[in-house]
Amino acid sequence: MRQYRSSRISRSPRRAVTAAALAAALLGLSACGSGDDTGSADASGKVEGDITFQTWNLKANFKSYFESLIDDFEQKYPDAKVKWVDQPGEGYADKISADAAAGTLPDVVNVSPDLVAPLAKAGLALDLDKSAGKYEKEYLPGAWKSHQVPGLDGTYAFPWYLNTGPLFYNKRLFKDAGLDADKPPKTYDELFADAEELARKSKGEVATLANVPTIEDFGRYGVPLMNKEGTGFTFNDAKGVELLTEYKKLYDAKALDGQALTATPESTGKKFLTEAVAMNPGSALDLEKFKKDAPRLYANIGITPQISSTGKDNMYVMGVMVNTRTKRTPAAVAFAHFVTDAQRQMSFAKKVAIFPSTKGSLDDPYFTKEDGSDQTRVRIAAAKSLKTAVNYTPVLFSEQMKVELRNAVARALQGKESPKEALDNAVKSCDRLLKQS
Template identity: 55%
Template structure:
C-alpha cells in the first residue's frame, strides 16, 4: 500500500449534516487575531466526504465569528506536482493536506511554519509517534498537525495454509517464519505474497534506513532481507507480477485466493464478505510481520505555509480540523484512525461487539500507539521506483542482493542531493 494512496480504500458512508463542533483550544501562540479568510486544500476528499468537511468548516466559522474558510479539493493524480508548483510560485494555500514525505521538501526549503515554535502547547494533544512523523530528522521542528492515521492486520488464507500442511491457527510472526511458511507453501505451488519489500518492510525487518544525512538500507540486515526474498522468489513463493514497478494488484490476487497472505486494513473484511465470500469463510487475521515489535503506520497531516497572510487563523483551523472530536467523527466515516491522544480512547476503538470487524479495528487502534512511520520523510516516489527496479534485478539474478541495494542506495542519495 503506497503511503500516499491509502485513502483510496476509504469506505464511502453517506453523511447527514454533521454540524460538528470541537472543544479543543484552537488558538494560536503565533499572535494575531483569528479572523479573516483562509484557503484549506485537501487531497481527494470530494465527493465522499463533502458533507463532513463542510460541517467542520461551518463549526469553525461559528466558533470564530468573522472567519471564512474556502475549501479546495485537489485530485489524487498530480497532487505532488501541484503542491510543488504552488510552492515555487509562492501561491500555496493557507492550510494544506500533506503526508510527511511531502511536507519534508517544503519544510527543508523553509516554506512551512514550525509548530514547535508557534503551537508547542498543541503537541501533547497528539500521539507522540504521529507528531514526530512531521519532524525533520536531525534538524528539529514539527511541520504538520497530524491528521488521520492508518495501520492494519495481516490477512492470510487458512485453506491454503491447510493445503500446504501448515497450522492455520499459527501464522508467521517474524521474517524468519515468513520465509519458512513461504517455502512450505511453494512446495504446493502456492505463492505467499504479491509484492517485493517496500522501504517500510526494510524498517520492519530492523534495517537502519537513514543515518547522518544519507540512506543506509544497503547495510547487512538489508541484504539479508533481499536474500530471503530472493530465495522465496526462486521457490515460486512470489507471483511474477511482483516485479513490475507499477503493479498494484496484490490485493486482487489475494481476494482471488492466488496468494496466501496480504496486508490490509480493518475495513477490508467487509469487502471480503461481499466480494470474496469463499475467502472470507477461510480468512485468518494476525498482526503484521515485524522483527522490531512495532507495526508500520501511514499518516496524513495539515501544514501551514509561511506565505499565508493569515497565519493565526490558518493555525487555529489546522488545529481545529485535527482535534480529537473532529478526528473521531471522521474516523467513524472512513477507514482511518485518529492521531490524537484522546481520540483512541473512544469506545469505537476500544470495545469489541463480537464481530470480526470490531476485533480487527480495536487491535489496529491499540497497535497504532506504538506504530512507526518507517518510511523516511526523505524517501520520494522516484526513490521508490529506483528501489523496486533494483529489487526486480536481484530477484531475476541480474545482480546480487548486495549489488542491487548498493545501486538503489547510490541512486536514492543522488536524488536526495
C-alpha cells in the same frame, strides 16, 4: 509486504508530479532561507482575520462535514473567517508548486510528509515545535514525528488522519501444509520458515507472499533507511542485505509468487482471492469482496498484525500545514489544530475508513468493541497496531527512488546481482537523485 491504503480516501502515489519535482520547483525559494527565522512565527495572538484552507480531493464526498467544521470554528472564533478550497487529486503537487512559487500558497494546507519536506526546506512550512509545541502532547508520538524532515530541526505539519491494515492469511492453506492455522507467523524468522514449508508441501503451487520488499519492509525489518542528516540512504547495510537475501531464498523456493516482480496491489489481491497466495495485506472492503466472490476463502480467513522486527507497524499519515507567510498566524494555527483535534478527528473517522492520530482516540469503543461485522474486525485490528506505528517511508524518498529500489530488488531475485551489489547500486542511484532535488 506492501501495506494497505484505504481505497475510500487513498493517498497513494497517484499525482502526476512527485515530491522531487516539487522540490526542484522550490529551489529558488529555498535560497531565501530555511533557517531558524523562516520556520517559526508568533501564534499566541488573537484568532482573527480571513484565512484560506486547502484540502486534497475531499469536497466531493465530505462537503457537509467540512462546512460544518468551519461553521463550528467560526462560532468559537467569531472574528475569524475561513475560505475552503479543494483541489483535485491529480496534479496536486503541481498546484502546490505553482502557488508556492507565486506566493499564493493558502494559509492552511492539507499535505503528506513527502509534500511537506520541500516546503519546509524552502522555509514555507511553519515549525510547530517552535510555534505550537504545546499541542504535541495531544498526538501519537509516531504521528507527530511523521512530518519531521531529516536535516532540519522541527515538525512541519499537524498529524491528521492515519491508515494501516492487518495481514490476512488463509487458514486452510496453513492447515494443508501441516502448520497451526491458529498461530500465524509473528516474526520474520517464522514467516520465512512457514513460507518455505508451504511451498514445499504444495510442491511450489502455493506461495505465501506476492510482493517484493519495498522501503517500508526494510524499515519494518529494522534496517536504518537514511542518515540523521538526511544526506544519504543507508538501506544497504548488513541488515538490509540480510532481508533481501531471505527474499531471494523465498523466490528460489517458489514461496514468493513468480509474478511478484511485476505485481500490483490489484494483482496480489486477485492471487489471494483465488487462494494461490497464503498471506496478503488488506481491509474491511476486501473482506466484503471475499464474502461475496470467494466464500471458501472467506470461511477460512485469519487476521494477524503486520510483521515487524521493531515492534512498530507501518502507518500512512496525512497532515495539515501552516504557511509561514500567512498574515494571520494565530488564526491559521488555531484552525489547523481545530481540524486535527481529537473531537474532529473522531467525527471524521466515523464517516470514512481512516483512524485518528490523537492520543486516546483509538481506545474509543468504536475501535475496540466487536459487533460481529467484518468492518469492525479489521478496524479493531488496525487501530490496535496504530498506537505505536510509525511512517517508515523517509519523507525524502521519492517515486523515482522507489523505482530504483524495486529494480534493484528484481535484479537480486533474478540472480543478476548479489543482494549486496543490488542494494549498493540502489543507494548510489537514490543518493544521486537526492542531490539533484
